[in-house]
Amino acid sequence: MSEPGGEAERRPDKPPRSTGGSKKRTLLAEQELRLLSTLVLLLGVGLFLALPFVLSIGSVVFLPVTAAVLLTVLLAPLADRLSSWGVPNTLASVLALIIFVAIVVLAFSAILQPAFSLFDRLPELIEQIGSRYREMQEEFAWLANANERLTDLVGESGATEVVLAGPSVFQQVAISAPVLLLEVMLTFLMAFFMVEARGRLRRNILFGRTSFGTSVKAARVLREVQDRVAAYILTVAWINLGVGIVVxxxxxxxxxxxxxMWGGLAMLLNFIPYVGPLAMTGLLVLFGLGTADSVFLGMIPAVAYITLHVFEANAITPAILGRRFTMNPVMILLAFSYFTWIWGAIGALLSVPLLLMLTAFFDHVGRPNLLGFIFGEPLFQTPLIEEADESLTPSPNG
Structure with a gap:
């Protein structure tokens, strides 16, 4: 006859049977999750590569929609402020759009009107630049002689150069004007309806979900994207306005x-990272060489602008924007080249706000861990995965 406590004392010595099964199920779940993550990653890469062709072919549809979404994000706070003052929602939406259009028209009129007068001086500027070029060519005559000697040694090819005549600038403008006018009209119409329907959209997000937690998270994502993009655009606009005034x-x-005109150009081009300041520097160099009496005097405006831009980009802008709006320069250049490839100059203007919207979105839903995924980590770190990792990790007490 066994002792009463013997069986109870022997039970703790036996390992629990469910531990191995739970670990096995966890490992199988991780393998399935990794397979699904691989499929999601491949689909994402394929979408990233195929999206430019779809967006560029359907730019008449997709470009106004994208621009209207950004305008809605920018103008919604202004419409909310007007509504808080007792202005009806529809009238507040119209006033917000009218204020934006008025600012854009004033900015372009301040730039284009003097530009047309300078356009009349274009032959004179070209002649002056030619004389500067001849002066520099005389100074570097030894380089031309070396090039001629190298050509004599290598030998000239008998290829014939064929020049194809293309449409002039005025013909290109006349061809693209109707499409551009249609896209502008669609953009402002969609922006008006989106701004006017912002209240209904928020209510649908809050009360149209079956889960209260999902509604709160969706509302937070919408609010964060709107606040971050609007704050970034307004802050950068004030900084660029200061740069334009100084220029x-x-x-x-x-x-x-x-x-x-020069101040307005500096302000507008400063919205395009890296490429805009380079274009402004090139314009100042060309104009300086075309109007100054010497090459040294002609380079002074460009050198002064470069000094101002270096100070603004490395001291003023980081101090005002702070860490909240700090983005990787590689990602900025990638977004700039990506959207410029799709939509040209307009895509270059929209690249940074679109990158900021995607950054704010991924901050809430989770950023993909691409580098860690290559070495075996999860693509997206979720609470379930964190709990599973903690259960598989042995405790310090054994």
Whole structure:
């Protein structure tokens, strides 16, 4: 006859049978999750590569929609402020859109009107640049002689150059004007209806979900995207306005014609990262060489602008925007080249706001861990995976 406590004392020595089964099920679940993550990653890469062709072919549809979404994100806070003052929702949406259009029209009129007057001086500027080029060619005559000697040694090819005549600038503008006008009209119409329906959209997000947690998370994502993009665009607009004022004052002090035009160009081009300041520098170099008496004097405006841009980009903008809006320069250039490839100059303007929207979205739903996924980590770190990892990790007490 066994002792009463013997069986109870022997039971703890036996390992539980469910532990091995639970670990096996967890490992199988991780393998299935990794397989699904691989399929999701491959689909994402395929979508990333195929999306430019779809968006570029259907730019008449997709470009106005994208621009209207960004305008809605930018103008919704202004419409909300007007509504808080007692203005009806429809009228507040119309006023917000009218204020935006008025600012854009004033900015372009300040730039285009002096630009047309400078366009009349284009033959004179070209002749002056040609004389500067001849002066530089005389200074570097030894390089031309070396090039001629190298050509004599290598030998000239008998290829014939064929030049195909293409449409002129005015013909291209006349061809693209109707499409551009249609896209602008569609953009503003969709932006108006989106701004006017912002309240209903928020209510549908909050009360149209079956789960309260999903509704709250969706509302937070919408609010974060709207606040981050609107705050970024407005902050950058104020910084670029300051840059435009400084450039206009500098152009006036240096005696350049139409200083407001130069300030407006500096402001608008500063919205395009990296490429915009380079284009502004090139314009100042060409204009300086075409109007100054010497190459040294012609380079002064460009050098002054480069100094201002370096100070603004490395001291003022990071201090004002802070870490919340800090983005990887590689990602900025990738987004710039990606959307410029799809939509040209308009895509270049929309690249940074679109990148900011995607960044705010992934901050809430989770960013893909691409590098860690290659070495065996989960593609998306979720609470279930974290709990499973903790259960598989042995405790310090054994």
């Amino acid at each position: 206009a004052l500098g152009a006036w002090a240096m005696g350049l014609p139409a200083p407001i």
